[in-house]
Amino acid sequence: MGLPFIKEALTQLFSKPSTANYPFVPREAPPNYRGRIVFHPELCINCNMCERVCSGGAISHSGVETEEGELITRRFFLGACTFCAHCSDFCAKNAIELSGDYHMVAREESDLVVEGTYLKKKPAPKPIPPKPAEQAKPEPVAEAKPEPKAEEAADPACAVEE
Amino acid sequence: MFKKIIENSMAKSPWLFHINAGSCNGCDIELVAVLTPKYDAERLGFKLTGSPRHADIVVVTGPVTAQSKERVIRTIAQVPDPKVIVTLGSCPRSCNVFKGSYSVVGPLDNYVDIDVSIAGCAPKPEAIIDGLALAAAVLKEKRRAK
Numbered sequence: 006m007g008l009p010f011i012k013e014a015l016t017q018l019f020s021k022p023s024t025a026n027y028p029f030v031p032r033e034a035p036p037n038y039r040g041r042i043v044f045h046p047e048l049c050i051n052c053n054m055c056e057r058v059c060s061g062g063a064i065s066h067s068g069v070e071t072e073e074g075e076l077i078t079r080r081f082f083l084g085a086c087t088f089c090a091h092c093s094d095f096c097a098k099n100a101i102e103l104s105g106d107y108h109m110v111a112r113e114e115s116d117l118v119v120e121g122t123y124l125k126k127k128p129a130p131k132p133i134p135p136k137p138a139e140q141a142k143p144e145p146v147a148e149a150k151p152e153p154k155a156e157e158a159a160d161p162a163c164a165v166e167e
Numbered sequence: 168m169f170k171k172i173i174e175n176s177m178a179k180s181p182w183l184f185h186i187n188a189g190s191c192n193g194c195d196i197e198l199v200a201v202l203t204p205k206y207d208a209e210r211l212g213f214k215l216t217g218s219p220r221h222a223d224i225v226v227v228t229g230p231v232t233a234q235s236k237e238r239v240i241r242t243i244a245q246v247p248d249p250k251v252i253v254t255l256g257s258c259p260r261s262c263n264v265f266k267g268s269y270s271v272v273g274p275l276d277n278y279v280d281i282d283v284s285i286a287g288c289a290p291k292p293e294a295i296i297d298g299l300a301l302a303a304a305v306l307k308e309k310r311r312a313k
Contacts, residue, residue: 024207027293028300034291061263083286085261109286110298112305117260117286 034105039088041106042081046121048100051077055092055101061085064092074126081119083109174310180212181303184222184246188239190229193289194256198226206292213299219245224302228255230262231273240278249309251302254284255295263288
């Protein structure tokens with residue numbers, strides 16, 4: 006062959022450029038991309054696990070006392086976030102989600118903050134203790150209670166047998 | 168008249184200078200990826216320069232370490248005045264996971280004012296292009312105010 010790579014040269018001449026025409030043609034992030042945090046405050050149970058596992062210290066919370074209870078605002082500062090998704094992995098109620106939105110460009114710090122406010126209700130009033138306590142507490146606590154009773158019941162029986 | 172022509176042409180081609188203030192190299196690689204043929208920021212006029220004296224936009228990566236602090240401040244001081252400081256990634260904004268280390272004296276806004284911050288660890292090249300476009304707009308604003 007007198008002309009090496011002639012086929013390659015011709016195909017390259019008539020093929021599209023490899024440059025992504027980004028700002029003019031928007032581009033979506035690949036699936037499961039970890040971008041901007043989305044917080045669902047209505048699902049949050051205030052366990053603070055996200056704050057404990059956050060390596061960058063990006064998550065904080067503050068509370069305001071009201072008549073109904075404590076209004077808690079959870080704050081995610083994306084400028085300190087590693088986007089490791091530990092917070093959403095450890096969230097028991099899936100209240101934290103990492104979306105595919107990667108356009109996190111800001112002139113001010115407040116543009117990089119994701120916030121959500123939820124109400125932590127006060128416990129039911131004291132005078133009628135047994136009923137509201139049972140209603141307020143979820144099922145696992147109710148299940149856990151009978152077990153120690155059974156053990157207690159079993160222990161004296163053992164003692165009697167001995 | 169010449170001044171106007173120069174100003175217009177400068178607005179179309181802001182030059183970048185990149186400072187590594189103790190970065191883990193993730194953001195540096197992404198910034199270089201922006202200048203490769205795949206993303207090609209040079210078609211939008213951005214050009215990487217080797218000298219801070221030629222730069223309009225300063226891109227800083229990394230939490231400011233004790234070793235790099237003096238050099239970062241000195242290098243940014245050498246950039247001629249209508250300049251825009253862009254922080255790339257979470258580190259210069261807040262030190263990120265390096266916060267509290269004995270060798271980290273950041274974040275960057277202890278020493279200079281940050282104009283544009285690009286969040287992400289590391290940011291996607293598209294996000295960096297967004298950030299640089301915003302930085303170019305800020306630069307235009309600053310030139311007009313001057």
